[in-house]
Structures are given as structure tokens and as C-alpha cells.
Amino acid sequence: MTVQSAYQEEQRRLTESLRDISAQLQAIGPRYKGDDFTEQMLDLQQEERRQRLEISKKEPYFGRIDFQELPAGEPKPLYIGKAGVAKQGSNELLVIDWRAPVASLFYSFTGGDAPAAYESPDGEISGHVHLKRNFMIRQGEIVRLVDSFVRGQEEGSVTDEFLLYRLGENKDNKLRDIVSTIQGEQDRIIRAERGKALFIQGVAGSGKTTVALHRLAYLLYQYADRMRAERMIIFAPNRMFLDYISGVLPELGVGDIQQTTFGDWAFELLEKSVTLQDPSETMAYWFEQHRTAEEIEHSSGRFKGSLAFKAIVDEKLADFEKKxxxxxxxxxxxxxxxxxxxxxxxxxxxxxxxxxxxxxxxxxxxxxxxxxxxxxxxxxxxxxxxxxxxxxxxxxxxKIPSYSSVELYASLFQGKQASKGIPKAIAERTGERLGKNAAAAEDLAPLAYIQLQLYGLPKQAFDHIVIDEAQDYSPFQLEVLRLCQRTASMTVLGDLQQGIHAYAGIQSWSELTSIFVEEQVGFFELNRSYRSTMEIIEFANKILGEMTGGVKPAVPVFRSGDPVESAESARAGWLADIASTVRLWREQGHYETISVIGRTAQECERIHTHLLDSGFDASLVQSKQPAYGGGLSVVPVYLSKGLEFDAVLIADAGEEAYSGLDAKLLYVGCTRALHKLKLLHIGSLTPLIGK
Structure with a gap:
């Protein structure tokens, strides 16, 4: 069959599918408005069906796999989409939900004549794949059709053609689902069993955040009788990142999952019994100036996040219980x-x-x-x-003692009565702060832990917890969240090479995995980077030099682009050079999203003001910002993590801006770029580049 005839046949099938879906939508009556409970439940089911059909109407399916069950089946075309749809008035499936067991073939099969298999509720089903086909459908039309496997034909280099096409697209201000391009190693994580704490070490651009979100959708489908969306929660690094990922779950037909930051969640758990010190003050302290390795190692954040400090808290709780x-x-x-x-x-x-x-x-x-x-x-x-x-x-x-969580925590630091094992300087600073009824970010984990021990969880335990950027979490934080579940069921993801919060985070995943018994832990690595071009990934890998914590360097997908550029800028003309670079990129018209990444918040304010004065419509990303709007933005490097842009300009990569301890910061900044990366530098280029 020629490509043209295949396209025509598939377009006819698509038109018929859309006609069937539209007819089913029209057949759904108006919403029930009465008080009858049974009718209300039926109405909810109808509404869920309507939402699935609405999703399918936009893009009924994205893949097809022709599968012949052994020993004596016939090849049968299976169309895979975001939502399962049966034909009107029939049990025959028009579209198979991507989360269904048989759909796993679409993601796991990579070619060859050997039998393929998938796990069904009745056991393993094996057979032969005859065709694997990708579609891009827009407004009822097939705009792209790619066969990545045809049985009996010599396999060429088309396996990744559809993936590379999607990766080459420009991005807007929202993270999008990857359901049509999930790779085999990602699918294994998504479909992993629920009763474990799953740890994912994923390099920059490996899709780990998106994989975690798809895993939530899969768990709700696979364990519909045991898990509820409202009993799931996502912990993200900041509110802006929550806004950035907000579109993925609705696109997959999933709602009602709680999304928050650890700080906001802990603050609510404590019933706002303390005032929260602005987290940006802590970030500014560490990122606006260079700090020594000794300062980082002995920071109060690392101490209070340790299990050694938890032992001190436990001793205080035990003393309370004795009394x-x-x-x-x-x-x-x-x-x-x-x-x-x-x-x-x-x-x-x-x-x-x-x-x-x-x-x-x-x-x-x-x-x-x-x-x-x-x-x-x-x-x-x-x-x-x-x-x-x-x-x-x-x-x-x-005389029987009674404490609030804040009172008991404060008693750890009270003058000469301060608990043994707490460094004097930390005890004095914390005691002074708590005396004003204020808490820093580093205090929230022990405060939340004490609150749970004293009063328990005010709502139901979580069915599943997702923790993003977990390399910046302390063991104490993870222990707090572990207490919020009856059975461990977590997806914990991050990248040790992006651990820029060294004053509070971890150096090795074993610091977190050790909290659980071995049988409760699963560990996966995602080393392929799908975000950036080969040139950008290879450049970024050199910044880090030798990888630490047993982490492997990122392996780029074979997607080539422009070379990474660097240019020296005189201090007097530095802002003008930034503006001229942005203007050139805008005139070329290749990029939807452009980011100028500065070293500090103060530096970014100067850049932003100059861009506005130069006639650009630019936004300034700040720590309290609730949303990222796309377009042209100026962002401090330590707030850029998790975001991605078509083009990135590192405002100053000079040796004064990035010292030896700033390798991970610069790595984060460079790996935000999808297609274009340029580094300006005032004076000599940082020695981190060219290691």
C-alpha cells in the first residue's frame, strides 16, 4: 500500500470515527438538576462519558498497532487514543484507552520479528505486531502519518521520525502531555505497580515530570476501585511551576488532584499558627552571593532536614509522652x-x-x-x-502537659534548656524567630512532623503522592509525607545534577530511599534527554565535568541544531548586547518563547527594565509569581528549573558570575533551551565551561 492510499484509507476511517463520536455526544441529554441521589450518580457517569467524548472529538487517536494474537488469531487494527470510546450502540471499541493493557504494546514494541506480549487481567498475551503507525490529527484532518514499523519490510531510520517531529515543535507557556510519544522506558515507569515509593533519577529534559503526571492518570484508570483523584497530591517546587504543568492532567481527562508546594501544604496543616518567612529570603541568601562549601555543608537547612535532627525531635516527643x-x-x-x-x-x-x-x-x-x-x-x-x-x-x-506543635518545637531551642545536639548558633537564631511566632522554610518539616504526631492528619490519608524536584527535599520532609499514607505509594522524581538547593537538599538518592524498607522502593533512571538539541546537551554535560552521586550524563536524542554560541560583552555595553540578541531572534521569527536568564534577581530587574525601555514586551519572573506567561521573559537562574524555552540567552556567564560551586546552577540555565543557546560573558568566560 502506498503512502497516499494509506493516508486516504485512514482519513476515511477518521471521518467515520468523528461522525460516530459526534452522534454519541448529541445523544447525551441535559444535566440532571434534581435531588434524587440515584439520578445524580447516573448524571455524574454521563458527564464523565461526555468529557471523554469531548477529548476524543479533538483528537480521536494518535496511534495504530495491528496485532495478531497467537496461536491462531488474525491481525487486528487497534487504534490508541487519550480516551477509550466504543462504537455507538455496540461494545466494539472504536478507540482503545492508552492506559489499557493492550495499549502498552504501542509503547513497548520497537521492532523485530520476535513475538511481542502484554499483561492482561487473564495473564500474558503474546502475538505478532504487523504495523505500528503514528498520527497527528488536527481539526478532523490527518496532518501527519508515520509508519514506524511494517512487518516484512526492511526497517529503516523512521523509528524516531514522529518523535523528532514533535520535539522540533516550538513550545508555549504550558507543559503538554506526551501520550502520543511515550517511550518504552517512560512507559515502564507509568505502568509500575502502585504499592511502592518509586524514585526516578531523570536528566534534564527526560520528561520525568510529564511521566509522573501520566502515571497519576494510569493509576486512576488501573485502580479505579481503590484510588481516588481527590486523595492524590502533587508537590511542585513553586506556584509558577504548578501553573506551568496545569494543562496536562485535564488533557488526559483527569481532575480533582490536589496540587501544591510543600511550604503551602505544611502551612495549612499547621492551621497558619505561625507566620511564614518569605522563602525567597532564604533563596536570596544562598543565590545572590557566592557561598562556600563549608557554609553549605553546615547550613541550618541541612541540619534541620536531617534524620539526626528528627531523632532530637523524637526524643522531645517521647519525653512529652512520658509526662x-x-x-x-x-x-x-x-x-x-x-x-x-x-x-x-x-x-x-x-x-x-x-x-x-x-x-x-x-x-x-x-x-x-x-x-x-x-x-x-x-x-x-x-x-x-x-x-x-x-x-x-x-x-x-x-499539670498534664499540653502543647501546640509550635510550642513543643520552640521548646527545643529555649536558651540553656535547648536540646542537646543542636548547634548553639542554630538554636539562638531559631529561638529568636519562633519567639516572634515566625518560621522559615527549614522549620516547616519538623513543625509538620510534630503536628502529625500530636494531632494527626486532618483529612484522609493520600492514595498517591508525587514529589517533583525531590533532589531539593530533605529526608525529614519525605518522612513527613510518608506519615500521610497508610501504604507507601509515591512517585519521587528529580535530578541530582540539578540539585541547586545544596543548603537543604540531598547529595545521593540513598538519603531518601533509606527511609523505606527495601521491598517498598523502586528505582528508575531516565538518561535520554528529549528537550534540547545534541549540541546543547553535549555542551551542558561538559559544565558538570564528572557526574556525582552515581548519575549518568544525559544522552541526547539525535536531533541536531545550531551550535552553542558565546560572546564577550563589555560591561558598559552589556545590556545593549542583550537587547540586540533578543531583537535578532525575534526578527528571525523561529522562536515562540525566549528567556534571558540572569544570575541574580537584582541583575534580572536591571535587564527587564532595559528591555522594556528598548520597546520589548518582556515579563520578569519573580519568586512569588503564580504563573508563567510565555513570550519573552527574564528569569533568575534559580527560578528557571522545570521550565523550558525555545531560545535561551545566559545574560552573563563570566567567571565572576559563576564560580566552581555554581556548576549545577549554570547547567540548569543552559538545559532550559530547546533549540537555541547563547552565553554572553563580562570579562573572562567562567572556567566551568570547557572542563
Missing amino acids: IVPVVPFVPVDGLELPPALMREWYDTDYGEETLMNKRDRLVSRIRRWFESELKMRKIADKKIRSKALAKFNAFTK
Whole structure:
């Protein structure tokens, strides 16, 4: 069959599919507005079906795989799309949901004559693949058709043609789904079993964030009877990044998943009982100036994020628990005594795994019920005696300690009473801050941990947790989130080579994986970078020199582009050089999104002002910014992580801007570029380049 005849046949099939989908949409009646519960549930099902059909109407499918089941089946064309659709009035599938078991063939099969297989609910199904075809469909028309495998034909170099075409497209201000181009190594992560903490080490541009989002959609499909979207949560590095990824899940037909930052979540958990110090103040402290390796290693953030500090907190909690049960008897009236041994028995046997403050409050209530029952049994009705008994009860239970999470945490740092093992300087700074009822970002993990131990989780436990940029998380943060699940079910992703928050993050994944028992952990590596051209990836790899933490360097997809440029700029004409570069790129018209990446926030403000004065419509990315708008932007390098742009200009890559400890910062900045990268430098180029 010729390409032209294949296209015509597929276009006819597409037209028929769209006609069927439109007819099904028209057949769905109006929303139910009444109070009948059964009708409400039926209406919700209809609404979910309508949403699936709306998704399918935009692009019914993106792939086809012709599969012949062994031993005696016939080749059958299977069309794969974002949502499964049956033909109107029939159980025959028009489109197979990409999350269905058989659809895994589309992602796992890479060619060859050997049998392929997939896991079905009834066991392994094997067979032969006869055709693997990719589509791009826009407004009811097939605009691209690529056969990546045809059985019996000699395999050429077309395997990645469709992928390279999609990678070569310009990007806007939102992350998009990759459901049509999921690669085999990504699909294995997406379809991994749910009952584990899955750790993903992924190089810049490997698609790890998108993979994690697709995994959420898969889990909701595969475990629909055990997992709920509203009991899932995504932790992202900042609100702007949340906005950037906000379109992926709706495109996959998934809603209601909570999306937040660790700071915002912890602040809500603490019921806003402290004022939160601006996180940008902490970032500014570390990124606006060069810090020594010793300062980083001994930072208060690294100390408070460690499991050693958690042990100090646990010791304080244990001391509190010891004091909950009184060691003296309670005597409400003469001749009536509640012995400590009985109170201890109540506490140890009746309250199980409840939280500490719940245990404390239940013990107080039990003591009150005991003395009121005893007074009733003894028929003591005298109001004066009962009043004195109540006063004695209040005085007795007042001595049973009671803490808020902030109060207990503050007691760790109080002057000469500060807990052993806390460096004096850290104790003094933290104590002073908490005395003003303020907390820094580094305090949120221990505060949240104490809150969970004292009061528990206010809502249901999470069915699944996604943690993005996890290399910037501390072990203490991950331990806090582990406590929010009954069974470990997490997707923890990041890149050690982008660990720019060294003052608080990790150096090795073992710092986080060790929190779980070995059977609960899965580990994957994504080393292929799909974002940038070969030239950009190879250039960025050289910045880091030898990889640390056992991480392999990024391997680029074979997509060549322009060479990476560098140019010296005189300090007096530096801003003008930035403007002229941006103007040239705009005139060439190749790029939808352009970013000028500066070293500091102050530097970015100067650049942004100059670009505005030069007539450009440019936006300045700041730490509190809720959204990224695309177009031309100026962004501090430490806020650029997770974003991507068609073209990137590093404003100053001079040796004064980037020292030896800034390799990961510069690496992050350079790997934001998809197609074009240029570095200006005032004075000599940083020695990080050319290692």
C-alpha cells in the first residue's frame, strides 16, 4: 500500500470515527438538576462519558498497532487514543484507552520479528505486531502519518521520525502531555505497580515530570476501585511551576488532584499558627552571593532536614509522652483515690495508635468520667463537695502537659534548656524567630512532623503522592509525607545534577530511599534527554565535568541544531548586547518563547527594565509569581528549573558570575533551551565551561 492510499484509507476511517463520536455526544441529554441521589450518580457517569467524548472529538487517536494474537488469531487494527470510546450502540471499541493493557504494546514494541506480549487481567498475551503507525490529527484532518514499523519490510531510520517531529515543535507557556510519544522506558515507569515509593533519577529534559503526571492518570484508570483523584497530591517546587504543568492532567481527562508546594501544604496543616518567612529570603541568601562549601555543608537547612535532627525531635516527643500519665494519685474527695497504675493501664491498653494529644485528651476525659461515676455511685450530691472535686480535677489535669506543635518545637531551642545536639548558633537564631511566632522554610518539616504526631492528619490519608524536584527535599520532609499514607505509594522524581538547593537538599538518592524498607522502593533512571538539541546537551554535560552521586550524563536524542554560541560583552555595553540578541531572534521569527536568564534577581530587574525601555514586551519572573506567561521573559537562574524555552540567552556567564560551586546552577540555565543557546560573558568566560 502506498503512502497516499494509506493516508486516504485512514482519513476515511477518521471521518467515520468523528461522525460516530459526534452522534454519541448529541445523544447525551441535559444535566440532571434534581435531588434524587440515584439520578445524580447516573448524571455524574454521563458527564464523565461526555468529557471523554469531548477529548476524543479533538483528537480521536494518535496511534495504530495491528496485532495478531497467537496461536491462531488474525491481525487486528487497534487504534490508541487519550480516551477509550466504543462504537455507538455496540461494545466494539472504536478507540482503545492508552492506559489499557493492550495499549502498552504501542509503547513497548520497537521492532523485530520476535513475538511481542502484554499483561492482561487473564495473564500474558503474546502475538505478532504487523504495523505500528503514528498520527497527528488536527481539526478532523490527518496532518501527519508515520509508519514506524511494517512487518516484512526492511526497517529503516523512521523509528524516531514522529518523535523528532514533535520535539522540533516550538513550545508555549504550558507543559503538554506526551501520550502520543511515550517511550518504552517512560512507559515502564507509568505502568509500575502502585504499592511502592518509586524514585526516578531523570536528566534534564527526560520528561520525568510529564511521566509522573501520566502515571497519576494510569493509576486512576488501573485502580479505579481503590484510588481516588481527590486523595492524590502533587508537590511542585513553586506556584509558577504548578501553573506551568496545569494543562496536562485535564488533557488526559483527569481532575480533582490536589496540587501544591510543600511550604503551602505544611502551612495549612499547621492551621497558619505561625507566620511564614518569605522563602525567597532564604533563596536570596544562598543565590545572590557566592557561598562556600563549608557554609553549605553546615547550613541550618541541612541540619534541620536531617534524620539526626528528627531523632532530637523524637526524643522531645517521647519525653512529652512520658509526662502525659501522672505519677501521683488523683484524690478528688477524701477516701477516693485514682492510682497512677490504673491511669497507666488505661493509657497503654485503650488508646492504641492514636496521636499524642488525642491520647492526652482521652485520658483527661477518662479521669473525669471516673470521678463523676464514683461520686454518683457514692451518692455524693452535695454541691460544695462536687464543686471542690471539680476544682481538684482541673488543677490535677492542668499539670498534664499540653502543647501546640509550635510550642513543643520552640521548646527545643529555649536558651540553656535547648536540646542537646543542636548547634548553639542554630538554636539562638531559631529561638529568636519562633519567639516572634515566625518560621522559615527549614522549620516547616519538623513543625509538620510534630503536628502529625500530636494531632494527626486532618483529612484522609493520600492514595498517591508525587514529589517533583525531590533532589531539593530533605529526608525529614519525605518522612513527613510518608506519615500521610497508610501504604507507601509515591512517585519521587528529580535530578541530582540539578540539585541547586545544596543548603537543604540531598547529595545521593540513598538519603531518601533509606527511609523505606527495601521491598517498598523502586528505582528508575531516565538518561535520554528529549528537550534540547545534541549540541546543547553535549555542551551542558561538559559544565558538570564528572557526574556525582552515581548519575549518568544525559544522552541526547539525535536531533541536531545550531551550535552553542558565546560572546564577550563589555560591561558598559552589556545590556545593549542583550537587547540586540533578543531583537535578532525575534526578527528571525523561529522562536515562540525566549528567556534571558540572569544570575541574580537584582541583575534580572536591571535587564527587564532595559528591555522594556528598548520597546520589548518582556515579563520578569519573580519568586512569588503564580504563573508563567510565555513570550519573552527574564528569569533568575534559580527560578528557571522545570521550565523550558525555545531560545535561551545566559545574560552573563563570566567567571565572576559563576564560580566552581555554581556548576549545577549554570547547567540548569543552559538545559532550559530547546533549540537555541547563547552565553554572553563580562570579562573572562567562567572556567566551568570547557572542563
